[in-house]
Ligand SMILES: Nc1ncnc2c1ncn2[C@@H]1O[C@H](COP(=O)(O)OP(=O)(O)O)[C@@H](O)[C@H]1O
């Protein structure tokens with residue numbers, strides 16, 4: 001393992017009862033990259049991410065995060081590692097009874113003792129960072145559009161200035177224009193903040209515009225990993241089906257197999 005490795009999974013297998021989800025997965029995420037984790041629905045993408053942050057344990061194999069072996073550290077050390085991560089869960093998942101301000105302030109209040117005035121400044125800074133007007137701070141999630149909910153969830157994920165960001169289907173449910181604006185915004189933030197990210201997605205535009213590498217989960221394994229061009233050339237049937245459809249050809253052009 002090199003100093004640039006942020007996440008390393010080795011021989012990871014996951015079973016729920018007699019249902020096998022992952023079989024002998026090796027996966028490495030290096031500092032600064034945006035890795036797109038791609039696979040069919042139910043292929044085990046969310047479970048893999050939960051294992052990367054120690055929310056789930058694999059049935060076999062090893063996971064290390066920031067060089068620390070997750071199967072051999074105590075709860076306190078794990079919590080410290082998680083403080084270095086931001087997570088945008090599938091569907092945005094804001095607390096519906098809390099205002100936008102309270103949602104973004106939540107991780108700040110939960111994990112660190114900070115004075116009130118500083119929390120307020122940080123929340124407004126995060127809202128600005130994701131392109132939201134400070135006026136939305138007093139609104140409830142039900143009063144926001146889908147695109148705004150994703151931005152608030154992103155602001156919350158960024159609250160602790162994470163080195164590592166997990167985004168689970170960040171553009172699903174957004175219309176194409178809103179999705180594109182969101183991806184464009186993420187690109188700008190990545191240039192500015194230089195985090196490492198793992199992004200679960202089905203969105204070909206997002207893979208093309210945002211991801212520096214892709215990992216394809218199919219048949220319980222990572223069947224291809226590398227730059228989009230390397231993955232496209234892998235020839236796996238799942239990859240071919242994804243890239244050679246009408247949309248895949250339009251987005252990836254000559255790269256499509
Ligand atoms: N806690 C669990 N108990 C039993 N089965 C689970 C659990 N979590 C996930 N699974 C199963 O594992 C498979 C992969 O789920 P998931 O990781 O959510 O897939 P994806 O995110 O790729 O859609 C699914 O068949 C799902 O039903």
Ligand SMILES: [Mg+2]
Nearest residue numbers: 045046047090
């Ligand atoms: Mg999922």
